[in-house]
Amino acid sequence: MTSIFAELEVNPFEDDVVTEPRRVSFSVEGLNAKPLERLITQFRSLTKGNLPRQPIVDQKAQLVVSPDRGYGKSHLLGRLFQAVGDQATLIYVRPFQDPQRVWTSILLTTVQELERSNQDGVESQLEAFSKGVLAHVTADHMSDGPVKNQPLVQDAVKDLRANPLTMLGHTSKSKVLINWMKTKLQDQSEIRKLASLLKSRHVELEGREAAWLRVLAGYAFTKADGQERDAALKWLRAEPLEEEEVKTLKLAAADNNARADSSAQEINELSRSRLKGLCVLASYYRPFVFCFDQTEFYGGNRALVDAFGRCIWDLHASFSNHLTIVTANATNWLQEVLPFMQPAYRDRFSAEINLEGINVDQAKELISKRLRDFQVDDAAALDFMGEGWLDAQFGSFAQLGVRDLLMRAAGRFRSLAAPSAKPPPRTSLDDLYAIEVNKIRANKALQRYSQDCLMWFVQVLAEGYEGVTVNKTDQRYFTVRWAWPDWSVYFAFEGGDHNARWRAIARDAIELGGPSRVAEAIVFRTPDLNAIPRPTWGAAKTVIEDAQRKGLRVAQLAVDEVCQLHAARELYSNALQGNINYVGADVLSWLKVHFEPWLKRYSGPMAERSPSVDEVVPIRVVPSARSRKRLAAPAGSMARELTKAQVGTVVEFVSAKKLVDINEVLKTLGDDSLKDGVLRAVENSPNLKAHPCPQTIYLQWRVA
């Protein structure tokens, strides 16, 4: 038995934290079945009756409570995603950082989540949502028209309502329908009719009904990389559009209501309005499911708790067609959240949905499944749990926390794999961090621009660095300041690429720097955003370049750096949630030291900095140089996708090996730079799973 385990390079039980609910692939029969049932029942109350429905409001946030860490909060969300995935629009919300920009953060997350793939094979949730809404609006229009009694029209209405995604798919029949719809959306009198149809169903969009329909059509009926789609996404994110983008979407000038010179509060308010619009439009298609996970992050920060409470209160009072779920550890909720939340906000949460532990029979099922996934046969699995080991784990208790069980099983695995080895020391923060970096690297969706993460870096990680005072400013864009007696660095958080806004940012940066250059102004950009200045800009480019000479810095982060930064916040959040064996304060201290090169890089005047501004400074990820080399990604570049043939090679190689180091796969492909491409292929394959470890990533073959 020992030799079987000794041969495995990955401990099957060490993966004991769900970072990404969409990756949940297995659940033990009966475990937390009741909480899941309650959530599904609550969701069903939003899908009663035929589409389109009246907007459904007054849904309290469902509060899922775990008695301690490791009872499966995020796993439960994953199971809910599986259960309602093709009937809901699923939004997983990580903690926001700025109490004044809650809606900006949630909207950005929502649009990013909308762009993620859908269970029913449609490219993205947003494509399904927009096609679904447009199909039902069209059906309404047809049912209201002069030829509504024609059998052909009645059949088309039925088809549109029953199969909106197929009807607006890629068939020749669909093309005719789509062209017909596009014509209607360009005709002022027709669009007024369509808008009035929305109103007749109580879908109120603050007078922007026509704009919403055109934006949804701009996304639904165009190619993935097209300008129309890009413009539609910007409008949804409450970003201002350039003139040509307004024309592309055929919007009225007034519909471009995100102004270039908006303050953070105004952007937040418009973001709320956009989110409200998406929710009310869900009357025509799939309701939203908003999942607020990792709420331990807000604990102890009164302003964040208050903002979180207000957000849930507002969702309950003003937003329709959504199920909001909040997860929490009981003690954190009671000690660090509830005491600081206004009574009016507390009333917007449901009675608790309490998670339960795993019992002996369920534990057997879970352990067997984990071992089977690694080709360990049933006899060896029985031996693993035999000799009274499993019963001894439960001892005096009928149930255990799932993570507790997995941790004990991981210990059992280690002792069987290497009986004479001493118990390993607590996993170091270096290794935990490196694992987290690899987890982010293995998941493209986690590498996208996150203003919350950047704010966390400049506000929390910078605190205490070299006598800096970190404060919020009253500036329109540069809202955070690192201040020293004779030097300041300001930070703005702008993910958009509107030239007027960037001109204003540039002017503010020049003003902050002043004639004697007492300050510098930094705006971070991530690889998924358009480069600034854009090549087509004229006057704006000149202004920005002038500002760059006078202290504006557009700090372009490489993929590798984004992974490191996002991993840092995730690691800290893991500590707060009790997912790792370190307290939050210790992790924060460690991260502050670890990120000192970053702080140094961004705190000094540009002229004194070495290496130069836009050069990527190698950041220490793990202690050894070898590991650093392995973790390094091509600076500033997005991953190269594999060709079909290369994907085939990866699948064939991993299926033959069953469990293999990604570096061996890269050797087989003959190109070390394809690491991110391989990881994208793994993400897209139901048979492949990535196991991030400190030094590398193992790829596992699984029978889907």
Add this chain to the structure above:
Amino acid sequence: MAKEWDSFKLVEYVKAAGAKGRTKSKLQEKIPKVMRSQASSILGELKSSGAIRGPFKNRSDYYFAPQFAPTREQAEDVIEEPLRQAGTRLTARSDLEKKASGFHRTFFNDALASLKGEAKIVELQGGNKTTFYVHRDAVLEQLRLPSAVEPEQLATMPVQQATVTLDDIRPIYNTLKAEQGGISTVKIYDIMTRLGASKEDVHRILLREAKSGRVSLHPASTVKFPSDVMAAGIRLQGQADLLVTVVLKEDV
């Protein structure tokens, strides 16, 4: 403008700063020029009405909204947590003082005295007149006092007359659950205190019922409870975490 000015605006301004507070000079700037000479008395009035707290010294004088003001309890946490983390390692007073930076420094001596008074920490003298501190949990653990019990032993101890039953606990548990907004994870300490029963009796019944699945017992891995709450917890041999909360199952 001065006539329209309401000192409530000042309170809102302080509140908006949250835990960072506002300096006296910033507050003075918010007072209309014609009234600025009365700044001290305006701040004094707001302070005595409880609308703001301060001044707290940290280079400048800072004022806070009551809910964000630094407290002695916070300073206690700043001292207690590193001592708890240090285990049996002794921590010098000077090292503790370094932890209490910023506004916590104001409360450092009071917080230290309070923690000593409540026997949460133990003060020791070194040979060179250095004062050291250690957390009481580390001492209790070394002495194996008295919460380190074999659960099997405790759960199978003979039940004596007039001892605690689950029926005694349930109404108290339900009240506590209602008081905390329906959250069913309740502190063993709260049950013990309300019930007025001995720790051993409460532990015995909880362990017995945990075996039958009628209750579940949990550590509190993600928050820091005061030492008296921790002291009421159940320590199982071979396990690092104290079990400090309980959930009573409704349908078992």
